[in-house]
């Protein structure tokens with residue numbers, strides 16, 4: 347994967363000395379994507395300028411943005427009647443943009459509350475429209491997904507919001523909810539976007555911040571069915587308005603050009619390895635290594651989440667004491683494995699294995715788990 351010609355001391359500018367970063371986000375990117383970016387830094391494709399220096403209206407950047415969209419459409423098999431928008435402000439901005447674009451203040455959004463991110467989306471939506479929490483697993487510490495047959499949807503309601511993968515709690519939808527035909531399903535896919543194939547046509551809108559699986563923080567991808575666009579409230583801020591974004595090819599203002607370029611490199615990489623079926627296959631192997639280590643430990647490691655909705659991206663677990671967990675982090679650090687602490691709200695350990703985490707990283711953490719288990723029996 348291309349050696350860096352300049353500095354090779356393992357400190358800067360080379361892939362030597364890279365660690366296994368299990369952060370929940372921003373997270374690892376593929377080494378060859380970073381190397382390509384490094385090569386392009388001063389002079390992209392013979393243009394004599396780097397991507398950060400380009401006019402977003404110039405033919406060079408326009409070609410980068412068009413290729414990124416086309417490759418994303420191919421990867422996710424996005425139907426013709428969906429728009430792809432590259433927006434800004436993270437998924438958090440979408441928590442407000444959704445009510446501004448898709449509701450009046452009198453409309454209700456039905457939320458399924460499965461963890462910290464859906465809770466945040468609910469809190470934000472409440473400022474702008476009515477909210478019905480159709481189902482929640484809060485009383486069970488967000489360790490499962492409420493059975494769809496038990497959701498109490500608003501009669502005549504038109505919008506259902508779910509968080510496809512709860513990054514903090516490690517709960518992931520394995521099936522797309524079967525909402526009624528006239529109901530628009532909206533999904534926050536920030537932390538499992540492009541980790542597996544998804545039938546886009548079952549959703550009215552999918553959105554994702556880039557920094558978990560596809561690129562730098564800030565870029566926010568919105569995939570939305572065309573008939574949902576153009577109904578924004580009169581007081582919708584311009585930067586939130588899906589129609590303005592769509593009509594201007596995501597360039598109503600200066601887009602996050604460099605971030606879109608990196609996302610584009612990641613899309614090409616995923617296509618080159620065979621698309622999302624292959625990506626999913628690889629991801630399932632990685633997370634199985636870690637879940638197997640948990641399940642085979644006779645309770646030395648405890649995963650709180652119900653087996654039928656365990657996340658393939660974020661794997662939280664606990665050990666019997668703080669001391670054991672501290673030892674775990676210290677042993678991991680010795681082996682160049684970092685960012686393993688659970689979110690401050692839940693504690694314990696969290697292993698995030700996004701697309702760019704190599705199999706070797708998952709093997710190394712599973713190996714560490716086995717060794718600490720064996721040590722505990724001595």
Ligand SMILES: *Cc1c(COP(=O)(O)O)cnc(C)c1O
Pocket residue numbers: 371435436437438439463509511512513534535536537555556558563564
């Ligand atoms: C990270 C994350 C967010 C927030 O993303 P920002 O880019 O920080 O706004 C929202 N939802 C989910 C599921 C996430 O993982």
